Amino acid sequence: MGNPSVAVLGGTGQQGRGIAQRLALAGFPVVVGSRDPDRAAAAIREWPASVSTVRSATYGDAIASSDVVVLAIPFDSVDAALEQHQQHFRSQALVVDVTVPLSFANKAVTLAAVPEGSAAEHVKARLPAHTRLAATFKTVPASLLGDLDRPLECDEFVCGDSDEARAAGRELVEAMPGLRAVDVGPLSRARSIEHLTLLAVGINRRHKIHDARFKIVGL
Amino acid sequence: MGNPSVAVLGGTGQQGRGIAQRLALAGFPVVVGSRDPDRAAAAIREWPASVSTVRSATYGDAIASSDVVVLAIPFDSVDAALEQHQQHFRSQALVVDVTVPLSFANKAVTLAAVPEGSAAEHVKARLPAHTRLAATFKTVPASLLGDLDRPLECDEFVCGDSDEARAAGRELVEAMPGLRAVDVGPLSRARSIEHLTLLAVGINRRHKIHDARFKIVGL
Numbered sequence: 242m243g244n245p246s247v248a249v250l251g252g253t254g255q256q257g258r259g260i261a262q263r264l265a266l267a268g269f270p271v272v273v274g275s276r277d278p279d280r281a282a283a284a285i286r287e288w289p290a291s292v293s294t295v296r297s298a299t300y301g302d303a304i305a306s307s308d309v310v311v312l313a314i315p316f317d318s319v320d321a322a323l324e325q326h327q328q329h330f331r332s333q334a335l336v337v338d339v340t341v342p343l344s345f346a347n348k349a350v351t352l353a354a355v356p357e358g359s360a361a362e363h364v365k366a367r368l369p370a371h372t373r374l375a376a377t378f379k380t381v382p383a384s385l386l387g388d389l390d391r392p393l394e395c396d397e398f399v400c401g402d403s404d405e406a407r408a409a410g411r412e413l414v415e416a417m418p419g420l421r422a423v424d425v426g427p428l429s430r431a432r433s434i435e436h437l438t439l440l441a442v443g444i445n446r447r448h449k450i451h452d453a454r455f456k457i458v459g460l
Numbered sequence: 461m462g463n464p465s466v467a468v469l470g471g472t473g474q475q476g477r478g479i480a481q482r483l484a485l486a487g488f489p490v491v492v493g494s495r496d497p498d499r500a501a502a503a504i505r506e507w508p509a510s511v512s513t514v515r516s517a518t519y520g521d522a523i524a525s526s527d528v529v530v531l532a533i534p535f536d537s538v539d540a541a542l543e544q545h546q547q548h549f550r551s552q553a554l555v556v557d558v559t560v561p562l563s564f565a566n567k568a569v570t571l572a573a574v575p576e577g578s579a580a581e582h583v584k585a586r587l588p589a590h591t592r593l594a595a596t597f598k599t600v601p602a603s604l605l606g607d608l609d610r611p612l613e614c615d616e617f618v619c620g621d622s623d624e625a626r627a628a629g630r631e632l633v634e635a636m637p638g639l640r641a642v643d644v645g646p647l648s649r650a651r652s653i654e655h656l657t658l659l660a661v662g663i664n665r666r667h668k669i670h671d672a673r674f675k676i677v678g679l
Binding site for chain 2: 352382394395423424425426429430432433434439440441443447448450451452453458459
C-alpha cells in the first residue's frame with residue numbers, strides 16, 4: 242500500500258507550505274486546498290523542483306480527493322471551512338489539526354480561551370462523526386518548516402481521538418527527517434500542546450530568536 | 461556578598477528534598493521548613509554528608525530567617541501556610557513557587573482549574589505585597605532532583621513578577637549543574653509551564669518512563 246493522499250488546506254501559508262512541501266518530499270501525494278486555486282497554482286510553480294508534484298484545488302475538491310486533510314488555516318477560519326465542507330470528507334478520513342488560537346492583542350501574545358478546552362477539541366466537535374482526528378504540527382515553528390534547507394531537530398507532539406488517529410499522525414510527523422513524534426495520548430492533551438506553542442512564541446520574542454522548539458529528554 | 465539564605469518549605473518531600481540538597485551542594489545556606497522539625501531533623505541526618513549543613517525549623521522560623529522561601533508543599537496546602545505566616549516574610553523576600561495543581565482523579569492526570577489563571581498567580585494573590593515571586597522548578601522531575609548522582613540535563617523555565625525576581629530565580633536554577641534557566645517572562649506565563657509538567661507526567665505514564673523533561677532547541 243502506498244502513502245495516503247494528503248490535502249493541506251491553507252497550503253500556501255507559511256505553515257501549510259512547509260507541511261505540504263515536506264510531505265511531498267517524503268513521497269506523499271499532496272494537494273494544496275485553496276480558496277483561490279489558480280493563485281495557489283502560481284505559488285506552487287515557484288516552489289523547488291523537488292516538490293513539483295504538488296497540485297492545487299478548491300477546499301472541496303482537495304478534501305474529497307484525500308485520505309488525510311491537514312487544517313493549516315487560521316483557527317478563526319476553521320468553523321466556516323468545516324461547516325461548508327462537511328459532506329466532502331472521505332469515509333474514515335484522518336483530519337490533522339495544526340491550529341493554535343494565539344492572540345496578539347496589545348503586543349502581548351496569549352492563548353485564546355476555547356470553550357471545548359482546546360482548538361483540537363473545538364475542531365473535533367465540528368467534524369463528521371466518521372472522521373478521525375489527530376492534533377500535531379502545532380509546535381514546530383512555521384518558519385523552520387517552510388525552509389527545506391534547515392534541519393528540524395526537535396520533537397513534535399501528537400494527540401488524537403483514537404490509537405489509530407495517533408498512529409497515523411505519528412507517521413506524518415516522522416516522515417519528516419529530524420522530527421521525532423511524541424505520542425501524548427488523548428485529544429484532551431491538546432491544550433497542553435497549544436501551551437507549548439505559546440511558550441515557544443514567548444521565548445522567541447523575549448530572547449530575540451525565531452525557532453524555539455522542544456525536545457523531550459529522558460524518552 | 462554571599463549566597464542568599466534559602467528556606468525550603470516541605471523540604472523533606474521528594475521535590476523539596478532535591479531542591480534543598482542541590483542548593484546546599486551549590487553553597488546556599490538552606491533550612492528545611494517543616495510542620496514537624498524534629499522529624500525533619502531526623503530525615504536530614506540520613507542525607508549524604510555533602511549536604512549535612514542543612515538544618516530544620518518550623519515554617520515560621522524558616523521563613524523569618526531566609527532571603528528566599530521555596531514553596532515545595534502541595535498546592536492544596538499553600539493557602540493555609542501563607543495565611544498563617546504572612547508576617548514572617550522578610551522585607552523583599554523572594555518567594556519561589558514550584559507547585560503544580562495536578563489532579564489524579566479516576567486514573568487520569570489533569571491540571572486543576574485555578575481562578576487566578578495559574579498556581580503561581582494564585583500564590584501571588586496571597587503573598588505580602590513587599591515580597592517578590594518567581595515560579596520555577598515546576599518541570600524538572602522530582603525523582604531526578606532527589607537523586608544527587610544523576611545529571612539533570614534539561615531546561616527549567618522561570619517566570620516572575622519582576623525582572624529582579626526572574627533574575628533571582630534563574631540564579632537558583634543555574635546553581636544546579638546540568639540545569640539551564642529559560643526566562644519565559646511575566647507571571648502570566650506560569651500556566652504554560654504548569655502545562656509542560658502535565659504533559660511530562662502524561663508522557664511518563666504513556667511511555668512507561670520516569671523522568672521526561674524538556675530542552676529548548678534553537679536557544
